Amino acid sequence: MDRYKLRIIKDRIMKILVYSALFIALIPLFSVLYEVILRGIFVINIDFFTKPTPSIGETGGGIANAIQGTIITIGLASLMGVPIGLMSGIFLSEYSEAKLSLIIRFFNDVLSGIPSIIIGVFSYALIVRSIGFSVIASAFALSIIMIPLITRSTEEALKLVPMSIREAAIALGIPKWKTIITIVLSSAKKAIITGILLSLARIAGESAPVLVTMGYWRWWFAGLFKPVANLALNIFVFATSPFESWIALAWGSALVLILFILGINIAVRFFTRGEYYGAKA
Amino acid sequence: MKIIYKITILVIMITIIVISMLAYPYISSQKAITLNGAGATFPFPLIDKWAAEYHKIKPNIQVNYQGIGSGGGIKAHIEKTVYFAASDAPLTDEQFVKAPNTLHIPITIGGIVPVYNIPGISKGLKFTGEILADIFLGKINKWNDPKLAAINPDINLPNHEIIVIHRSDGSGTTFIWTSYLSDISQEWKEKVGRSTSVNWPTGLGGKGNDGVTALVQQNPYSIGYVEFTFAKKSNLAYGYVQNAAGEFIEPNLESFSKAAAFVAINLPKGDEKWSDFSIVDSLVNNKQAIGVYPITSFSYILIYKELNVLPNIDEATAKALVDFLWWAIHDGQNYAAELYYVPLPSNVIIHNEETLQMITYNGQKLCKG
Amino acid sequence: MKTHQKLFIFLHNSSIKLHLKKPITSDDVFKFITSLFALSIFLILGLMVYELIKESYLSIQTFGLKFLIGIKWDPAISQVFGALPLILGTLTTSAIALFIGVPISLGVSLALSEYMPKNFEFVFSFLIELLAAVPSVIYGLWGIFILIPFLRDNIYPFLQAIFGFIPLFSGPIYGGGVLTGGVVLAIMIIPIISAILRDLFSIVPISQKEAIIALGATKWETVKTVISYTRSGIIGAIILGLGRAIGETMAITMVIGNKFQFLPSSLFDAWYTMAAIIANELLEATYDLYISALINVGLVLLFISLAVNILARLIVWRTLKLVKGIVRE
Numbered sequence: 001m002d003r004y005k006l007r008i009i010k011d012r013i014m015k016i017l018v019y020s021a022l023f024i025a026l027i028p029l030f031s032v033l034y035e036v037i038l039r040g041i042f043v044i045n046i047d048f049f050t051k052p053t054p055s056i057g058e059t060g061g062g063i064a065n066a067i068q069g070t071i072i073t074i075g076l077a078s079l080m081g082v083p084i085g086l087m088s089g090i091f092l093s094e095y096s097e098a099k100l101s102l103i104i105r106f107f108n109d110v111l112s113g114i115p116s117i118i119i120g121v122f123s124y125a126l127i128v129r130s131i132g133f134s135v136i137a138s139a140f141a142l143s144i145i146m147i148p149l150i151t152r153s154t155e156e157a158l159k160l161v162p163m164s165i166r167e168a169a170i171a172l173g174i175p176k177w178k179t180i181i182t183i184v185l186s187s188a189k190k191a192i193i194t195g196i197l198l199s200l201a202r203i204a205g206e207s208a209p210v211l212v213t214m215g216y217w218r219w220w221f222a223g224l225f226k227p228v229a230n231l232a233l234n235i236f237v238f239a240t241s242p243f244e245s246w247i248a249l250a251w252g253s254a255l256v257l258i259l260f261i262l263g264i265n266i267a268v269r270f271f272t273r274g275e276y277y278g279a280k281a
Numbered sequence: 282m283k284i285i286y287k288i289t290i291l292v293i294m295i296t297i298i299v300i301s302m303l304a305y306p307y308i309s310s311q312k313a314i315t316l317n318g319a320g321a322t323f324p325f326p327l328i329d330k331w332a333a334e335y336h337k338i339k340p341n342i343q344v345n346y347q348g349i350g351s352g353g354g355i356k357a358h359i360e361k362t363v364y365f366a367a368s369d370a371p372l373t374d375e376q377f378v379k380a381p382n383t384l385h386i387p388i389t390i391g392g393i394v395p396v397y398n399i400p401g402i403s404k405g406l407k408f409t410g411e412i413l414a415d416i417f418l419g420k421i422n423k424w425n426d427p428k429l430a431a432i433n434p435d436i437n438l439p440n441h442e443i444i445v446i447h448r449s450d451g452s453g454t455t456f457i458w459t460s461y462l463s464d465i466s467q468e469w470k471e472k473v474g475r476s477t478s479v480n481w482p483t484g485l486g487g488k489g490n491d492g493v494t495a496l497v498q499q500n501p502y503s504i505g506y507v508e509f510t511f512a513k514k515s516n517l518a519y520g521y522v523q524n525a526a527g528e529f530i531e532p533n534l535e536s537f538s539k540a541a542a543f544v545a546i547n548l549p550k551g552d553e554k555w556s557d558f559s560i561v562d563s564l565v566n567n568k569q570a571i572g573v574y575p576i577t578s579f580s581y582i583l584i585y586k587e588l589n590v591l592p593n594i595d596e597a598t599a600k601a602l603v604d605f606l607w608w609a610i611h612d613g614q615n616y617a618a619e620l621y622y623v624p625l626p627s628n629v630i631i632h633n634e635e636t637l638q639m640i641t642y643n644g645q646k647l648c649k650g
Numbered sequence: 651m652k653t654h655q656k657l658f659i660f661l662h663n664s665s666i667k668l669h670l671k672k673p674i675t676s677d678d679v680f681k682f683i684t685s686l687f688a689l690s691i692f693l694i695l696g697l698m699v700y701e702l703i704k705e706s707y708l709s710i711q712t713f714g715l716k717f718l719i720g721i722k723w724d725p726a727i728s729q730v731f732g733a734l735p736l737i738l739g740t741l742t743t744s745a746i747a748l749f750i751g752v753p754i755s756l757g758v759s760l761a762l763s764e765y766m767p768k769n770f771e772f773v774f775s776f777l778i779e780l781l782a783a784v785p786s787v788i789y790g791l792w793g794i795f796i797l798i799p800f801l802r803d804n805i806y807p808f809l810q811a812i813f814g815f816i817p818l819f820s821g822p823i824y825g826g827g828v829l830t831g832g833v834v835l836a837i838m839i840i841p842i843i844s845a846i847l848r849d850l851f852s853i854v855p856i857s858q859k860e861a862i863i864a865l866g867a868t869k870w871e872t873v874k875t876v877i878s879y880t881r882s883g884i885i886g887a888i889i890l891g892l893g894r895a896i897g898e899t900m901a902i903t904m905v906i907g908n909k910f911q912f913l914p915s916s917l918f919d920a921w922y923t924m925a926a927i928i929a930n931e932l933l934e935a936t937y938d939l940y941i942s943a944l945i946n947v948g949l950v951l952l953f954i955s956l957a958v959n960i961l962a963r964l965i966v967w968r969t970l971k972l973v974k975g976i977v978r979e
Contacts, residue, residue, distance in 0.1 A: 019761055114956070261783055486908065
């Protein structure tokens with residue numbers, strides 16, 4: 001066999017391998033989606049969305065308290081995390097000449113790579129040890145996960161705004177800070193909101209930090225200084241239990257959670273198509 | 282217009298949060314009281330049921346019970362980080378010294394059963410104590426071992442390795458199980474011993490009764506030991522165990538009751554030490570005890586006699602706690618049977634009433650009686 | 651406009667009153683405010699390290715550096731804690747994840763950046779990103795009820811039949827364990843590594859590829875030059891994937907078996923990782939030394955994670971800096 005044929009064969013083999021890798025990588029995704037939909041759909045009924053967690057052995061019941069709790073927790077986390085992330089992103093993008101910004105950007109990336117369980121332990125050490133297991137502790141942990149994500153996506157969003165817009169505004173005598181707030185920010189608002197939504201999707205799925213800052217809660221919201229039910233954490237508790245009714249709830253909760261997260265991801269992708277790609281959180 | 286855009290979104294978010302917060306049954310009249318407890322998973326289904334039912338009667342009281350195992354519960358009780366603890370193992374002498382004036386209140390009776398997951402074999406596999414000890418020692422490691430086959434002649438046991446499942450956390454259930462094995466097998470007593478946490482010669486660990494149940498469910502050819510409720514509620518096959526009289530007894534409410542009845546006459550006083558009290562020890566050599574299931578146990582609530590030793594507890598909460606326990610030993614017993622626990626016999630209830638009447642807050646007795 | 655003018659006058663007067671050489675402008679104020687927020691990232695990181703050290707202090711005092719080589723974890727009786735098996739478990743499962751995940755990620759990123767026609771590429775790259783969007787706990791749920799039975803009934807017996815003579819592949823198969831943990835981690839790190847690799851491949855100058863094609867290279871040979879061009883960046887991407895695998899908690903604790911032992915008896919045996927033990931035991935730890943030991947494990951995990959992440963970022967940054975622009979994760 002001459003060299004040429006050998007090279008062609010190698011080329012074909014590599015092509016097959018490369019596409020196989022893509023195929024193999026996607027199998028778990030499709031398997032997860034398929035199973036979650038298949039097993040989750042049977043649990044969904046009106047009760048599912050209106051009743052709280054059932055006792056062991058009780059049939060029926062639902063995840064209403066978990067949905068309430070999750071909304072409250074990620075809402076609170078956003079209140080803490082979004083402003084900080086937004087402002088940090090503005091600083092990094094608009095004042096990037098400062099030496100400081102290089103260092104901050106670097107450590108921002110580092111912060112985003114810290115395991116979420118450690119962030120939970122941090123919140124445990126700082127807050128739970130004094131206030132106790134609470135929504136506040138949980139929201140604090142989740143906000144720390146949000147901050148680097150929003151910082152980075154805001155910075156990228158602002159960087160996409162053409163310099164010409166800023167220059168035009170300054171030429172008109174508008175001070176830099178006002179340009180940023182009124183003009184640049186609103187030009188980039190689609191991308192910024194995209195970043196915020198994606199980070200919301202991310203923390204809605206976090207269960208490790210919630211586990212060590214709140215633990216399992218079977219009631220409705222009972223105050224900010226108490227724990228509250230959480231959808232992602234419930235999946236963990238129910239999935240590792242031996243009770244069929246709870247395992248079924250785990251699949252149902254997973255379906256709701258996946259629809260929420262994928263919904264955000266797809267919607268975001270849809271709204272920013274053609275404008276720029278890679279809205280990564 | 283542009284800034285308003287951002288502000289609007291912020292306002293919407295806040296509104297959603299506020300609406301969510303208001304969308305739950307608000308107890309505005311009385312301050313909501315949370316009774317924090319922790320401990321054994323053995324009585325967890327029952328306590329969880331009590332929490333739900335009691336909340337219906339007294340909507341401002343939330344019983345928040347964490348099933349972390351008897352070991353964790355006892356530690357929490359010693360550290361005073363909970364209002365009440367639950368444990369299937371009574372305090373040892375050392376623990377009793379660390380937590381003086383602890384009251385033991387038996388709240389229910391249950392049995393620990395060997396559960397297994399053998400395709401094609403349903404409940405009723407017969408075991409003797411020695412065989413169980415050998416399985417958990419790793420000496421018997423195939424299901425079709427001759428010793429097991431000999432007492433189950435009409436069952437076709439597969440030629441497959443036994444996967445042993447035990448507890449990974451500190452557990453009163455483990456304490457009772459290993460007490461039984463120590464009483465039966467000298468080798469077990471020397472090699473492993475009895476405790477809430479032992480060095481298991483073999484097997485996988487699950488957290489809590491629920492963790493072990495889940496592992497047995499997920500692993501074919503495995504065996505574990507769990508409180509009876511868990512076996513029933515998850516449709517696991519469970520075995521019959523031989524008692525001292527030689528009978529292979531099916532675990533059920535009747536055989537648990539009979540076992541408890543044998544010892545219920547001689548309970549220690551609520552404020553004494555209970556470290557020597559064990560249904561398993563009393564029955565293991567008692568050939569006269571007919572129809573008893575040998576691995577039966579009380580489950581206890583541990584609580585301090587004087588409640589002001591607990592940090593952050595006020596009189597209202599202390600009173601609420603005692604009222605809840607009073608309800609638990611009376612009306613609460615009505616929920617026991619449907620969860621496969623034995624309702625407390627009346628002499629035990631009366632005994633508990635005396636114990637509850639010992640509880641004080643700042644010296645004042647809390648129990649109306 | 652009016653408020654802005656008032657603000658300007660106010661700042662100007664204050665600067666005069668404070669005898670400042672250079673007057674403070676409203677821009678300076680805004681820059682200062684935003685920089686404060688940005689500095690909070692520093693504050694958070696610093697506070698995190700501080701708090702973790704503070705809470706681990708009891709454990710550090712009690713065990714010292716022996717904690718890192720200790721192999722006993724006994725909260726119930728002797729109250730001795732050691733983290734070596736946890737460190738080994740974390741590193742082993744991550745290594746398995748890399749072993750499985752890196753080749754696949756390479757294939758995926760090549761497929762998306764070099765092989766696939768642009769219209770399809772958009773859809774498939776979105777799908778790969780969806781892999782990253784699935785929460786860890788849902789992978790765990792899927793792992794328990796679908797992956798484990800599948801591996802236990804179909805793949806592992808096959809593996810044991812072929813490689814059973816090696817101790818690594820002997821022993822009872824119950825479905826979960828070290829190898830399964832590695833598989834789940836691999837699935838989770840594929841999107842991350844692929845994303846970075848794709849970014850790297852996209853900055854290879856077209857001229858390089860055109861030159862080789864002009865010489866008559868096959869597609870694969872062209873791709874090989876792309877790979878060698880971005881060699882160091884690939885290393886960085888792998889290390890970043892490692893960083894992600896190390897910190898993974900929920901998915902791995904649901905499949906690995908959570909058994910504390912110095913070494914597992916085989917790839918099919920259960921084990922434990924640093925992240926998993928914290929998640930499982932922190933809520934049950936009811937006395938100070940136990941809590942401190944767990945937080946100590948967290949501290950070790952934090953340091954390892956920081957080291958890996960910083961190293962990875964430095965490498966990737968350096969490679970991407972060839973083209974000035976958006977630095978993407």
